Amino acid sequence: MSKTAEIYGINGPVIYLKGNTGFKMSEMVYVGEENLVGEVISLKKEATTVQVFEETSGLRPGETVTASGDAISVTLGPGILNNIFDGIQRPLSVIAEQSGKYISRGMQVDSLDTEKLWDVHITVSEGMEVYGGTIIAEVPETESIVHKSMVPPNIHGVVKSVVPDGKYNITQTIAVLTLEDGSEYELKLAQKWPIRIPRPTSKRYPASKPLVTGQRILDTLFPIAKGGTAAVPGGFGTGKTMTQHQIAKWSDADIIIYIGCGERGNEMTQVLEDFSKLHDPKTGNALMARTSLIANTSNMPVAAREASIYTGITLAEYYRDMGYDVAIMADSTSRWAEALRELSGRLEEMPAEEGFPAYLASRLSAFYERAGMMQNLNGTEGSVSIIGAVSPQGGDFSEPVTQNTKRFVRCFWGLDKSLAYARHFPAIHWLTSYSEYLGDLSYWYSENVSPKFVEYRNRIMAILNSESSLMEIVKLIGSDVLPDDQKLTLEIARVIRLGFLQQNAFHPDDTCVSLEKQFKMMEVILYLYKKCRALIAMGMPMSVLKKENIFEKIIAIKYDVPNDHLEMMDDYKKAVKDFYNTVMEKNG
Template identity: 55%
Template sequence: MEEGRIIKVSGPLVQAEGMKNARMYDVVRVGEAKLIGEIIRIGGGIVSIQVYEETEGLKVGDPVIGTGQPLIVELGPGLLSNIFDGIQRPLSMLATTGDFITKGIQIPALDREKKWDFKSLVKKGDMVSGGDIIGEVKETGILLHKIMVPPGESGEVINIKQGSFTVEEEIGRIKREDGKEVPLFLMQKWPVRIKRPVKAKMPPCEPLVTGQRVIDTLFPVLKGGTACIPGPFGSGKTVVLHMIAKWANSQVVVYIGCGERGNEMADVLIEFPELKDPATGRPLMERTVLIANTSNMPVAAREASIYTGITIAEYFRDMGYSVALMADSTSRWAEALREISGRLEEMPGEEGYPAYLGTSVASFYERAGRSLCLGNREGTLSVIGAVSPPGGDLTDPVVQMTLKVVKVYWGLDDRLAYQRHFPAINWLT
């Protein structure tokens, strides 16, 4: 592993030299505490790193160690009913180390000790390729977790097991055409900034029933579609997302709290485990993944939380499920981009946002859709993002960039909200 040295610290941005073999978006360990960071610029022998943890205490000359790997998420049994931070560290495990997140702490996203009952669906001699289902795990009382061949792998099954396994224990092997044997596990890993491959994108055709009459009647969204909810503070954006998460006819919900106030995320963490799934009567958390990145957490981790959440959502879509992703709020994500861009001394765009804001917003929403997945299954990923423009100003760059991409627009009216009219959608205008 290559090692460099810090030459500058500016809030969440760290610059280092001596890393000649560094690549864009490689993950590095910064300082003696081994804080998690990601390379976002390379130039003139100097790399710029956004650090996903508090940089207090770092100094010039501290080591920066490259891992040679991009920021990845772990995908497998154990995702549902779990709560993660922006870089997929489980908050339930972080809570055991104290009231605040310990700097540099490394905890695997998926439980390495828990055993899952694996039922194989293929036999020795079968030919499989990326995306094919090789078995199932009953992860919760609501959902079957389908174990798939990782994208890019194919060959003949030469060994397949059945029984109880941890996510790190081998469950089988395939032999590729070049003769190399590839082990299979319950878990696979995927870089968050690269969208998972599909065979084809198809136009959405089935409505996502949200359970809200004003939305389903006048402003419907389709499964695989995109929607944004702009509105001033206190107009009920988070409440609308909560209602959709509970009542929508999706099979999996991924809820991203990106830079929201701590009390709002606390409400989610308290309420969601108590809510019942209307279709089965079981706890809603059994089909939900929560990504919690509150406003007091490091600003760079807000950006990571968006990509972490949508990569997890794509994984469940690849199983053939209908997935609904809620991002609350993309304005906080854009503010994180603005802060990092300012510290990089980039040329600012409108209202100080980076010139590539539109590209970043589009790249996020374009990962939604109705897809023919690898393995010839149809899955849908619907993305609904809240936008919080200052003072409810709908000419805000984040709102305008979002409206260029999304298909559905639910503008909230604070006057209706103050009259206790929820959802505060003014259907007359």
């Protein structure tokens, strides 16, 4: 029989139950006559505290709270992809059919379609010993992804009986196991898992492969590894969401989990509309065929916002267990931290810096620690990469969420307001950003792109750093007084900024660029720099070099060289050589 208790006090999404209720910590409960979903967050002998994931207006003391017996969990099975959920994994399409545009309170809907029949190919046989993670069936979930149903991590037994290949729904028994204690356990296509507990793995690997995004400033200057963590901090309008969109569209991850946590409704609408129209360059199918969206907009209850991050990471870990590389876009962790702050305030906890709870850092670290390249229980390898947007108020990177996030991520892509207002996108500033993965990935770059890739990258960064130092002088006394070699540094830095770092998301060849093209672009720019330096060393003034229009020609490479005709890059190296000879002849 379910345990029940009566509401004693209500404070927004937080409710209090008097007495020793017998509830368990983190247990899911149903609150009031409308069965609102909640979670136990504090237990004392004399009182129990529950956070409610739905609007609590109209709730009154004396109403009943019923325990479910389980922790708040997600259903893991076929049907997650090409779907849109709210923060506690309720499918929005089903809710829309039942309650219209807005989510009615107390909506009880199945997370996944229990009626739909899937084509199931069984991969186990009678008498076979199976462990947690063993793949029992394969289902073509979408045109792009084969779903692999697994034995839950904590189960070990021998297959007693198994159904033949055929069409089954997620509630039908696929196989029956005899466990070590002699009891029987029914395996289905779907399983449940508590969202706050990481799914177990066999081994964690160090970073060794990059998550290739097709964005030059990310792949070349500040790469993220598969299984890595990155923060994208920036003020309003600097392009956090669009940067995440580009990575979601073009990165070489197998699965994308996009969490809209506390963002504006119109932004989430844009995501939904964009993703449903896009074609996946990897598979040729719709991008949504390998994407799942969790929409938790700013007008939804704050407690569900806090839960949505954990819902998303649990879905990602499930697909990682199948051997897929998963990328999570969390937009934005600042809104999640604000939800923590609001709930902490209502619980009357001691506030820390800027009113955030003292446990903000530990919650952030626990979230980012769930990323990684892993060996799964079934022997496959998979990864979860987390790219979290941070929205510091007023673009102030010294506030607690940004500073604590920096402690736990190894990749920091700092967006700059002045670049965004100058229409330089992506507006990631090369002086405030960094990646600690470069050393880990240098071997991969030398083996798979070129042994000179990291060397060229470092030389590009050195030029940009020199430009920054020179600009301080230029601001004071103007550029005319600089010697020609320093004027050249400024001009090459301009070529790098406009021709390499700036990228046009609406141009078919520039929206996504292969690592090979990125390397060849660096090669041409550095070759131009070498030839120009040689001319200046011979006494040629910078004004003569600018007359030949070679700098503008190199900037235009990103548009003029199609991604499938990289042999044209040799023509640009020849053009630089011809430019060198022409200047020598004219001024020799």
